[in-house]
Amino acid sequence: MTFRLNSRCLDILSVLVASEQPLAASDIARQLNISGRIVRSSLVPAEQWLQDRQISLRIDRGKGISLEGSEDARRNLAQIIRNYDQPLPCLSTSDRLFVVLLTLFFAEKPVQLKQLQHTLNLSRTTIIKIINTAENWLSDYRLKLIRRPNYGYEINGIEINYREAVTCLLQECAGDARLLALAQGTKTVVDISYRTKTGLEEALQKVWTKLDIAQINKLTTPIEHILEGSLSDQLFIKFFIYIAIMIYRYRNGNIIDTLPDLSKHPYQAKQFSNAQKIGLQAKKQFGFQIPETEISWIAMQIPEPNRLHPISNQPTAEINEINDSSVQKTIDRILAQASLSLHPSLSVDLDLIHNLSNYLETILGPHQRAQTSRNPLLPDVKSQYSYIYSVAGKCRNVLKEELERELSEAEVGDIAICLIAAMERLRLLDTLKKKILVVCSAGVVTAWLLVSRLRTEFPDAEVVDVISARELENRKNFDGIDFIVSTIPLKIKDIPSKQVNPLLSLDDCKDLKELFEKNENSTPENNSIIPSTIHLSDLVTSNTIELGVVAKNWQEVVDVSGATLLKAGSVEPIFIQAMKEIILEFGPYMVIWPGTVLLHAPPHGVRHLCMSLLNLRTPVSFGHPNHDPVQIAIVLGAVDNHSHITALQELNQLMQDKKARSAIQSTPHKSVVLHWVSRFSK
Numbered sequence: 001m002t003f004r005l006n007s008r009c010l011d012i013l014s015v016l017v018a019s020e021q022p023l024a025a026s027d028i029a030r031q032l033n034i035s036g037r038i039v040r041s042s043l044v045p046a047e048q049w050l051q052d053r054q055i056s057l058r059i060d061r062g063k064g065i066s067l068e069g070s071e072d073a074r075r076n077l078a079q080i081i082r083n084y085d086q087p088l089p090c091l092s093t094s095d096r097l098f099v100v101l102l103t104l105f106f107a108e109k110p111v112q113l114k115q116l117q118h119t120l121n122l123s124r125t126t127i128i129k130i131i132n133t134a135e136n137w138l139s140d141y142r143l144k145l146i147r148r149p150n151y152g153y154e155i156n157g158i159e160i161n162y163r164e165a166v167t168c169l170l171q172e173c174a175g176d177a178r179l180l181a182l183a184q185g186t187k188t189v190v191d192i193s194y195r196t197k198t199g200l201e202e203a204l205q206k207v208w209t210k211l212d213i214a215q216i217n218k219l220t221t222p223i224e225h226i227l228e229g230s231l232s233d234q235l236f237i238k239f240f241i242y243i244a245i246m247i248y249r250y251r252n253g254n255i256i257d258t259l260p261d262l263s264k265h266p267y268q269a270k271q272f273s274n275a276q277k278i279g280l281q282a283k284k285q286f287g288f289q290i291p292e293t294e295i296s297w298i299a300m301q302i303p304e305p306n307r308l309h310p311i312s313n314q315p316t317a318e319i320n321e322i323n324d325s326s327v328q329k330t331i332d333r334i335l336a337q338a339s340l341s342l343h344p345s346l347s348v349d350l351d352l353i354h355n356l357s358n359y360l361e362t363i364l365g366p367h368q369r370a371q372t373s374r375n376p377l378l379p380d381v382k383s384q385y386s387y388i389y390s391v392a393g394k395c396r397n398v399l400k401e402e403l404e405r406e407l408s409e410a411e412v413g414d415i416a417i418c419l420i421a422a423m424e425r426l427r428l429l430d431t432l433k434k435k436i437l438v439v440c441s442a443g444v445v446t447a448w449l450l451v452s453r454l455r456t457e458f459p460d461a462e463v464v465d466v467i468s469a470r471e472l473e474n475r476k477n478f479d480g481i482d483f484i485v486s487t488i489p490l491k492i493k494d495i496p497s498k499q500v501n502p503l504l505s506l507d508d509c510k511d512l513k514e515l516f517e518k519n520e521n522s523t524p525e526n527n528s529i530i531p532s533t534i535h536l537s538d539l540v541t542s543n544t545i546e547l548g549v550v551a552k553n554w555q556e557v558v559d560v561s562g563a564t565l566l567k568a569g570s571v572e573p574i575f576i577q578a579m580k581e582i583i584l585e586f587g588p589y590m591v592i593w594p595g596t597v598l599l600h601a602p603p604h605g606v607r608h609l610c611m612s613l614l615n616l617r618t619p620v621s622f623g624h625p626n627h628d629p630v631q632i633a634i635v636l637g638a639v640d641n642h643s644h645i646t647a648l649q650e651l652n653q654l655m656q657d658k659k660a661r662s663a664i665q666s667t668p669h670k671s672v673v674l675h676w677v678s679r680f681s682k
Helices: 007-017 025-032 036-043 046-051 071-082 093-105 113-120 124-139 159-184 200-211 213-219 221-227 233-251 269-286 292-301 325-341 344-348 350-364 378-384 386-393 396-403 409-425 444-457 469-473 506-515 554-567 573-586 645-656 658-666 670-680
Strands: 056-060 064-068 144-148 152-156 434-439 461-467 483-486 497-499 545-549 596-599 610-620 630-637
Touching: 007 025, 007 036, 007 046, 007 064, 007 071, 025 036, 025 064, 025 506, 036 046, 046 056, 093 113, 093 124, 093 152, 093 159, 093 200, 113 124, 124 144, 159 200, 159 213, 159 233, 159 469, 200 213, 200 233, 213 221, 213 233, 213 269, 233 269, 233 292, 233 469, 269 292, 325 344, 325 350, 325 386, 325 396, 325 409, 325 645, 344 409, 350 409, 350 444, 378 386, 378 409, 386 409, 409 444, 434 444, 444 461, 461 469, 497 506, 545 554, 545 670, 554 573, 554 596, 554 610, 554 630, 610 658, 630 645, 630 658, 645 658, 645 670, 658 670
Parallel strands: 434 461, 434 483, 483 497, 545 610, 596 630
Antiparallel strands: 056 064, 144 152, 610 630
């Protein structure tokens, strides 16, 4: 009986044979989107198979996994892997779904159930379950799956929705690296050498053939000047794939015969002119005339420039005025929610405001799309930062009013990424030494997340610039750059580089520390932001409550509120002064609830997590247009970005209760305050 390897094992061997150095299981796992444990277990049946081909599999603790053999043996092995005939299918749950969707989207006639069974080598029952999942996936793009007995399955819906869906599908299942390499042809620094023609890749190869990628490269040549260096890689990819799909669909008789609604999607004359150039080139290459309706839709797909840089190592000094009042109001409501659920300082995080502004203008502004692309980081965000994702999810109703539709999970994930980056900045230290160039294939939101994570985990490193892989092609000068950290694999010889997940997993942090030659014995902690177990009643006690306090102005309110914690040894004088300086700089935003101010500052001068509460004999004005005058003052001394979260949530619930707030404002008895605190502490 002939021994057969499965497609996953072949993928792993392909990565190893392409590498001249031993690779950690985590490195291989990251490239193939599997776990390190699966890498190790998948290689077990391959050992004897490799020995029969004069190759030995070596696993060295501390170094990694490698293939040893002569150059001829390695060369022959690479050829055997490329030409391996009919490997055993080994597809993940998501890969199975992708194969089914690709088959449905690019089938020339209805797809039969038996055809899918043969392709995936799965039972009828399992295939039907996958088809049900595919039907739900299609509904997100307002497409229907038609099922007819003795006929098969086919996709039905509006052509523009079809193109949007298949564009997003290819971005999701092929990945930025593969699509960028296809769009750029032979001129690319993106490393996709580990790819083999097995599993999902086999289905994708059939798609590339149908889309005639080489001809599409020529088709977009007339407008390359506006696509080079001015767009993030993802926007560049999205446009390129749309053109490929448009030509493919047009050839098969599927056209868009209605003009876009220009009132919602205005585009400049230059964009229409560039779309016409593509139309003329299409006529020259393929011999058919692109109608004006299609030209208009092509112009719609030419994205606005969306550069990743510049990146500053200091907090943004100022942000551009937000012209759209609806965007400004939405940001204010998101910040209010985030401040009371995560950290009060988020209300004045100018980088967060700037990033939310950029993102919201894409979905609320005149160029908004019906639905944004799926977020490839969504599973990691939901698993590693589940609490922050839940906070972002509370923004659904806020944005539903503006969008007139439900927010998708991908869009919630984008907002969560902005919040994660902001929370990571709270942990930023000041020492900056190593110079890092970040190469990010996604947009500004993901770039800022990676920058924030790098600054947090490596406070002795400085991110000097963030560029796309296409910009890296033309970069000649790397003076002042010590390392390159990239979200996609690169083949760079002149400078040390490392591919990472934008969220920086534990393995990423470990690998980067080795790359930076830092000999640290400690292991990075799990940085997932979750509500802590410290409750409001643990912080607001009889020792941290002062009642009937006299103060003439808001400065004295800050002084007497901080004095309680100063006396207890919880804070230092520098913390009290910092609270005053923040109010002077940003105004009375700390007056969060009617008649109540939540005073806070960065953790410098805070010895441990603490909170004080006082009421004033005579209310004091802070200058807030809605919540003045203030009669309750609370000080929060936070030491990190998570340990205070439960207590802050409970405080928010307490202060939103009008009866409780009224009682605390006027009572001379600490027991009354403690009663209400205990009622809202779980």
